[in-house]
Amino acid sequence: MKGIRSLLATGLALALFGAAVASADPTTSTAGAHRGDWPTWQKDLSGTRFNADERRITQHNVDGLRLKWAFAYPHTDAPVRSQPAIVDGVAYFGGPDGRFYARDARTGAARWTFDMSVVEPGPRPAIAWDGPAVAGGRVYFGDIRGYVYALDQRTGTLVWAKQVDAHPSATVTSSPIVFEGRVYVGTSSGENTAGKDYACCTFRGHIDALDADTGALAWRHYTVPQPQAVGTWPSGATKYEPSGAGVWSSPVIDAKTRTLYVGTGQNYTGSAGDFDTLLALDPRTGAVKWRNQVTEADTWRSLCNDPDPEGYCPGLKDGSALDYDIGATPNVFTVGGRTLVGVGQKVGVYHVFDARTGEVVWRRQLGVPLPSGGVSGIQWGSSFDGRRLYIATYFADPGKVFAVDPATGRVLWETPNPADGCTTGGAAQHPDICSLGHGPAVSSSPGVVYEGANDGKLRAYSATTGRVLWTYDTVRDFTGVNGLPGRGGAISGAGGGAVVSDGMVYVQAGYAPAYPNPDGGHVLLAFGL
Template sequence: MRRAPGWSVVLCAAVVLGSTASATASEDVGVGRGDWPSWQGDLAGSRFNEAEHRITPDTVGGLKLKWAFAYPKTGAWVKSQPAVVGDDVFFGGPDQQFYAVDARSGKLKWRFDLTSVAPGPMDDVAFNGATGPTVAEGKVFFGDNRGYAYALDQHTGKLIWAVDTEDHPRGWHTGSPLYYQGRIYLGASSAEHGGGPDYPCCTFRGHIDSLDAATGALMWRYYTVPEPQAVGTWPSGATRYEPSGAGVWGSPVIDEATGTLYVGTGQNYSGNGGDFDTLLALDALDGTLRWKQQVTDADSWRDLCNVPDSEGYCPGLKDNTALDFDLGAAPNLFPVQGRMLVGVGQKSGVYHAFDAQTGEVRWRRQLSVPAPLGGATGIQWGSSYDGQNLYVATYFAEPGTLNALDPATGEVVWTTPNPANGCDWGGAAAYPDQCVLAHTPAVTSSPGLVYEGSTDGKMRVYAASTGEVLWEYDTVRDFAGTNGLIGRGGSVSGNGGAVVANGTLYVQAGYFPMYPSGRGNVLLAFDVS
């Protein structure tokens, strides 16, 4: 049953399981230079670890499995990109648990049960747990796909606060939070696009929230669409509302010099209005709009657009505006000739670059061509910037490709397709109907290297200078977990990407398309020692 609507806060009320930490709640060891404390890696969204010096182009070929952490079988995708601070790794599982493990051994330090805050899922939507976390102020912050936001003590896992941010029955969090100057910034999307013909579509309004990091109190909220209004009925007789949707699927970034927050939005579920498919530039302090760039003229899409004979429920099929061309990826901030640019990938396959101060278009680059799969062919969760190139991957683009772009012009420096033999070897070879040559995860980089996983179950590391594959590892196999479970890898996880911190590469394996298995999925850690 869905919770009663309204803003509610739970403080220090949950049970902590398996805690072995000795530090007190008041201690904060801080974030080290080689750590990876947030989804973006830094405030600017670079997804680049400049301090990584152990995994290099000369040593990457020696990467070996260090440990595996296995999840129980749930049927849900593993989505929570880890955060790494010092000797601790923080992540959520698809089993409604949140974990802290030792970075050296993979052994459990503490575990927090999300159902201790609220027992069940939202109506008709699977509860598969936490987003990727961010670590700051001695706390671990994350959201879940019931619409809750959390702060746990970094050292003990004790609940500091939990906030129910959603009064909509299908609102949730898919993007990860960003911490900045005592605030948490977290977007909200929803599962409402999945409603069937009898569903009164749609009433969800996307939003980006600023929360007080100490208490979870709402400081400001920016809605992406006006309040949806009843405008008639669908063919089934269900009430029709519009405009709706424009969820915030990805994570935000912040320009520290100007205090500007940048975040992208998704498509309308019904109607045509509001800030859909838009890059927003907001004042981080008060949430006022500084500028916005809407990159699609019309885009109203929900799951019924993929169902035969759904024209009456998906008007965009008639005029080709059922596109699903979200800006679901996190933006990147990067300097060019003394000006800061903000770039973002779109599910249309276009990477857009704007002047960060004015919103003026600087360049655009088409990296994949939309096919019958629509937005699934384009750019998904995020890209990386290493001070020299932008690294951008495409998804179901037949095949997906990894691209290096010149940040000044958008010119393609190199492009490397998903290796053509990806479905011919390793565990994926036994499942030709599931295996696809596609890149779901956000891209990650460190000096000289680029990291990107595939739906063929392989994790790969590429040369930043040429795009050559330097190392690959098949995750579609069984792993003995440090927690006593046997897990199995699969498609390398979206909702994030690889994490590189303090000489170790971390990879979540188990995402769409799911490979048949009676086991749960795994978090894998590799190093060159």
């Protein structure tokens, strides 16, 4: 699983146009919501992760951000990963404790709490595994068990919950997006992490369209054919092929052409289907408009990293066991009147295609690829502010934050994860844990780029130069507004990232790599000027 336009006037016009489209679209905001909200993981339909309406925080005063409140979760070994949505002065987010929360965005005061365990209690914990989308008076999100929920935005009352996949390993890491009465969300799986005695693998990735009012399935696109038994593994366990190609990432939509874009993961077994592919789908029917497969072969399971993988990872010999899937969410943007769609890959390449045809426009290698495991490249998502693309790399020795020209892929600036990241702050006490990499998606507001790191630090960068303007170390103890003790850590990846709304910045802290936290839980932190 992972540029300055030639004419500034054109870039500014596009930024304003994109902001107007995102603000006016009733399917990505609630009635009465104002333009500074951040209602979905993607921020808007086109996936900019850019708040054009943020006017309080600028590159000149961002160093004045201070912690306004912290929310601490009960102690748990699960990481925190549910990026908050901010709508009408309320923060909506899930915790690693099986609860979903609504808190006052300014003060952290309680609005309501929903206990997810009331939906089909079972052996697997009910934990929000993605970021919510707030639309039409409801809050939509998925969980680790493969359920998608709709809650009443005002009261937190359950409207509906649907298990989109009953496979024992299915999970929803894809943050939903809402468009014209439907919820679009992908399903992924951890089945490929099972051991040698497991009959691997039977999971099929898919992207679904659900009725926003009822949760009923409107259509489904499977990424691989139905797995079939094709023999046995050396252990004697049944071997199934093909499998995998989970949809880890969150979809985006070009409202003008009514096209949904989403990336897919690698095969677990076999080599078939829409693995490592950017899909362009008709949101009304699920029909494929075009597909672009960015890797010729990519079959990977965790046993590929086993000391003795012989017979369990055939791709190690032919170089096709890479784990170089598309875990990042696409960005839809316009250059010179031509609509493009770009997406990062875990091999460290950012790809840009013609949004109408799927034709390759440009590619840029940013991360340094490692032999296997897909941890060096682009993980969860990038940001576009109308002028530049902002892209971060993970374990890339070190990870870096880049600004890239959207027309050509030319790197405008690159800033490495600061070398002192593991020797300063709380991470300095844990040199065996700390690393210089960026797991989260990138976010931006006018003049400022935000990215968190494995060293537990959230940083703000100048959008024009890449200079670090502000750093906050989260590897420290906090007392939550809910009275619980908490401690930060690696900034939340797996689809998380900083959220910028109405003069505030929000981030979840407590992801992998896990820093010792014996006395408290992970934290949601809220900053303001």
